[in-house]
Amino acid sequence: MKITGKVWKYGDDVNTDVIFPGKYTYTVSDRAEMGKYALEDLDPEFTRNAQAGDIIVGGKNWGCGSSREQAVTCLKVRGIGAIIAKGFARIYYRNALNEGLPIVVSPEAVDALEKGQEVTIDFDKSEIVTAKGTFKFPPYPDFVKGLIEDGGLIPHVKKSLGL
């Protein structure tokens, strides 16, 4: 799998409250509608203008804070292709894999990328291609590969239960 998209770049410790504000957690239950509020308290420009296929680039500890899965879902339904970060908070990491949203850890690529640039992630070769160079990233551990291949946790569980 290979995806190419336009970069939206952010800093360190972007938390799930600014990705999907808590006040919407029980008033917005429709998955598609969650996309309308994505990053509302971080970057209203993203909320208005992000396009399907765009790629988010973040610093360390992306997705810290609440376990709310909507902080992944709102980006997934918006069509965000992937998130590249220097690191992910652990619940967010699991939620992203479970929702089938590709996430990649590459501090070098994060430093090489700026807002608006184009970036390509080649998952087969485990590399990120930027204007400033190509960077390798560690492939997913074997135990989560199955999840990714099946498109997320729920399809994965259905398959494993033969449903």
Add this chain to the structure above:
Amino acid sequence: MGKTFAEKVLGKAAGESVSAGQVVIVEPHFCMSHDNAAPIWGTFKKIGVDKVWKPDHLVFILDHAIPAPTDKHAENHKQIREVVKEQGIRYFYDVTSKGGVCHQIMCEEGFALPGLIMVGSDSHTCTYGAFGAFSTGIGRSEMAATWATGQIWFRVPESMKITVKGKFKKGVSAKDLILKIAGDIKADGADYMSIEFHGPAIEEMSLAERMTLCNMGIEIGAKNAVCPPDQKVLDFIKPIAKTDEWEAMWADDDAVYAQELNYDLGDIEPCVAKPHTVDNYASIGEVKGTPIHQAFLGSCTNARIEDLRLAADILKGKEVAVRTIVIPASWSVFRQAMKEGLIDVFLDAGCVITNPGCGPCMGNHEGILAPGETCISTANRNFKGRMGNKESNIYLASPMTVAASALKGEISDPREVL
């Protein structure tokens, strides 16, 4: 080579000796969900399984927005009641005088037990480590899958050993210690790790103080945080344990740690976390005099009877200068506060008291901030927009610092009013 707490508990559950870095698949014991049990149910149904794996392992506690502030919330609660009926969920805490903040109820009611693996669809599930449980927060899909299969995978975490000695000085409490640790190691300082609290000062601490420490493990990135299941824990849990499957387990003396930190409580000062991150530490002296518009004494971090006593000591016979919202962590805490006369102290001081629950902590209701307003809060997060408005500011602090600040209408040093 010895084992850490996480290696021992996960190894026992997996039925083999495990070390940090290995992946295990285990059956968790109690699985806690709050108001999000309804959307989890929606995901569960997509799997195509009719019945949850073990109804008595599921615990539902309404707390995020109770009683329902909007029709959407009401619909959500209604659906949970339907699921409880259909699936025969025995442990359900509705909008009732038996309830309160989910993590408080899990601990008060004997679900949080030594050696159990517990998951919750809430990040502050790590609180149960105060009772020696291995407990961690998970997302909605993962909870739905766990209800269906009774299984969840964990990477056995590396561990961080935090050894604490000494005694708190006047005006200082467990919240100041954990805010100091967050300031020192930052919001990702314990990312993916299991935090073990060791040392004589932890043994001295009340269970409430240990809960405050473990509760905020997630704020420094930890998978779980845990204190030793000592006699204090055993005396508390034995009469109320919801299962006899618990076992007091602790790390070996020669366990291997990824990182070790040492703190002396005598060095800790009253402090705050400044907006907009929990690791934005400032000693009280640096922020003293900052005007505030609201004070909030509540949340799963700091609203137990011990916390209310500390705040009431400061507020007794005085009057607050700004609106002050007090939300006891549970109705049993509320009742105890009534018996001790603390509710009168708060009311006499001009505070508003609302029903136990999460209140304004994550911006749902009961104390949302206006643009340009500042709140000092005993809760656990000060992220932008957390209390409902992104143009507002939140300072996190201890119950004593919040009470002292409420009296003056500006951030204040509790040592000056004690």
